[in-house]
Amino acid sequence: xxxxxxxxxxxxxxxxxxxxxxxxxxxxxxxxxxxxxxxxxxxxxxxxxxxxxxxxxxxxxxxxxxxxxxxxxxxxxxxxxxxxxxxxxxxxxxxxxxxxxxxxxxxxxxxxxxxxxxxxxxxxxxxxxxxxxxxxxxxxxxxxxxxxxxxxxxxxxxxxxxxxxxxxxxxxxxxxxxxxxxxxxxxxxxxxxxxxxxxxxxxxxxxxxxxxxxxxxxxxxxxxxxxxxxxxxxxxxxxxxxxxxxxxxxxxxxxx
Ligand SMILES: C[S@@+](CC[C@H](N)C(=O)[O-])C[C@H]1O[C@@H](n2cnc3c(N)ncnc32)[C@H](O)[C@@H]1O
Numbered sequence: 001x002x003x004x005x006x007x008x009x010x011x012x013x014x015x016x017x018x019x020x021x022x023x024x025x026x027x028x029x030x031x032x033x034x035x036x037x038x039x040x041x042x043x044x045x046x047x048x049x050x051x052x053x054x055x056x057x058x059x060x061x062x063x064x065x066x067x068x069x070x071x072x073x074x075x076x077x078x079x080x081x082x083x084x085x086x087x088x089x090x091x092x093x094x095x096x097x098x099x100x101x102x103x104x105x106x107x108x109x110x111x112x113x114x115x116x117x118x119x120x121x122x123x124x125x126x127x128x129x130x131x132x133x134x135x136x137x138x139x140x141x142x143x144x145x146x147x148x149x150x151x152x153x154x155x156x157x158x159x160x161x162x163x164x165x166x167x168x169x170x171x172x173x174x175x176x177x178x179x180x181x182x183x184x185x186x187x188x189x190x191x192x193x194x195x196x197x198x199x200x201x202x203x204x205x206x207x208x209x210x211x212x213x214x215x216x217x218x219x220x221x222x223x224x225x226x227x228x229x230x231x232x233x234x235x236x237x238x239x240x241x242x243x244x245x246x247x248x249x250x251x252x253x254x255x256x
Pocket of ligand 1: 091134164
């Protein structure tokens with residue numbers, strides 16, 4: 001069922017998705033307390049670790065034992081459960097950071113579109129001095145906080161502003177796990193990343209399992225492969241034939 005929700009949400013345009021997330025922020029802050037939402041997450045997810053590229057990170061995710069794996073979509077009270085999936089792009093990114101702690105060591109890191117927060121957690125576990133997790137979905141921010149607790153990671157702020165298009169902060173490193181699933185979002189990101197790089201010399205790492213929207217986008221020509229991972233069998237099965245996931249960085253500073 002949750003895949004049906006996601007496919008429907010993906011089919012909407014970016015403006016619609018952002019609008020829904022704004023409404024969600026209002027709903028979450030005015031109607032349901034953070035404790036209510038935490039309890040909802042506890043009741044509707046399972047703690048898993050072993051079936052991903054990063055077994056050392058535990059996450060609360062949807063699994064076949066969860067009610068909403070098979071439940072009717074209309075009973076789901078929130079619009080977008082992206083945070084309940086550990087996406088292949090995020091898995092590759094987190095694996096790469098854990099394998100190469102010098103990439104994050106002592107640096108100021110932003111995980112944009114954090115979802116379940118795994119890449120942010122990997123950045124902290126690899127020695128980043130300051131990590132901010134960002135997702136426009138307020139439920140993702142709460143899920144990320146809970147996943148930080150599961151992994152004994154503290155002092156990791158989770159913010160829900162839409163940063164894309166805003167004046168960028170001086171991040172040393174921006175992480176993007178599976179963020180190129182929508183053409184409009186990819187275009188906005190591409191422009192904003194160029195500003196981050198040219199203003200602050202920010203390094204950008206992208207994890208992607210070869211999605212069509214990424215492979216066919218102009219950004220792809222500017223990138224070079226850092227690491228390639230074969231996905232675990234369960235991840236392949238859950239991702240309709242995707243078999244691998246790659247970490248990319250910019251070849252050179254793009255022109256504005
Ligand atoms: C496919 S999920 C990837 C999650 C995570 N990075 C991973 O790899 O597991 C994409 C996430 O991006 C978030 N998102 C979409 N547009 C965003 C934006 N403008 N700013 C921040 N997050 C955004 C969604 O809410 C969703 O959680």
